Amino acid sequence: MLVTLEGLDGSGKTTVWEALQERYPDAVFTREPTNSWYGDAVYRSIEDDDADPLAELFLYTADHADHLSRVIEPALERGGLVISDRYSDSRFAYQGATLEAADGHGLADPLEYVVDIHRPFSIEPDLTIYLDLDPETAAARAGTTNKFERAEYLASVRDNYERLLERDPDRFVRVDATQSPEAVREAVTDALAAAVDESH
Ligand SMILES: Nc1ncnc2c1ncn2[C@@H]1O[C@H](COP(=O)(O)OP(=O)(O)OP(=O)(O)O)[C@@H](O)[C@H]1O
Numbered sequence: 392m393l394v395t396l397e398g399l400d401g402s403g404k405t406t407v408w409e410a411l412q413e414r415y416p417d418a419v420f421t422r423e424p425t426n427s428w429y430g431d432a433v434y435r436s437i438e439d440d441d442a443d444p445l446a447e448l449f450l451y452t453a454d455h456a457d458h459l460s461r462v463i464e465p466a467l468e469r470g471g472l473v474i475s476d477r478y479s480d481s482r483f484a485y486q487g488a489t490l491e492a493a494d495g496h497g498l499a500d501p502l503e504y505v506v507d508i509h510r511p512f513s514i515e516p517d518l519t520i521y522l523d524l525d526p527e528t529a530a531a532r533a534g535t536t537n538k539f540e541r542a543e544y545l546a547s548v549r550d551n552y553e554r555l556l557e558r559d560p561d562r563f564v565r566v567d568a569t570q571s572p573e574a575v576r577e578a579v580t581d582a583l584a585a586a587v588d589e590s591h
């Protein structure tokens with residue numbers, strides 16, 4: 392079973408992901424960008440304010456392809472529970488917004504384009520927990536240290552997440568990330584426990 396945590400920078404994904412490790416000691420905990428050399432390339436691009444949006448999309452997507460074949464697919468084939476801090480929805484929402492800001496880079500609908508390039512090879516999560524937070528609080532919590540962690544940009548990322556939730560309501564569970572860390576953890580734990588029970 393593949394479970395993903397999604398949301399804006401600073402929404403609390405990593406805080407929750409770390410807490411879940413105690414609860415599910417046998418699960419595979421992973422994340423995107425990964426710690427591979429593909430992930431290193433992604434982090435170089437994050438630091439480059441002038442990175443080409445399409446080139447950046449393909450760097451993230453290369454990292455995803457490697458993540459799938461090296462980590463996700465083997466774990467799922469073993470029948471394990473995989474919990475990923477960010478996954479393909481981050482690409483749909485963030486690179487969709489970056490391409491949109493670059494006048495669509497000649498694409499009619501950047502978000503749909505990013506979804507489409509994943510279709511032939513990616514694996515859809517069984518459950519995606521979306522930590523919903525307003526862009527201003529997200530940017531403040533994240534510390535506004537890179538080009539993505541700015542409220543204006545995060546507002547368009549959030550709009551894209553809303554589109555993704557609307558098109559796939561059965562896969563997503565929305566959690567109010569303005570709550571205390573304890574309340575967020577409890578809501579995520581409840582959603583995950585229900586999904587794990589249902590899968591048995
Ligand atoms: N529910 C919460 N209320 C207030 N602060 C929180 C909450 N959850 C996490 N934080 C704090 O917000 C900051 C960002 O949290 P965290 O790193 O978990 O977010 P994230 O979604 O993983 O961010 P990023 O995507 O940028 O890595 C941290 O300082 C963390 O302690």
Ligand SMILES: Cc1cn([C@H]2C[C@H](O)[C@@H](COP(=O)(O)O)O2)c(=O)[nH]c1=O
Nearest residue numbers: 400423424451477478481482485486539
């Ligand atoms: C997977 C992925 C991530 N991003 C962005 C989101 C963050 O601003 C950075 C790094 O992620 P972290 O969780 O803060 O370490 O990358 C993205 O734009 N597209 C993606 O596919």
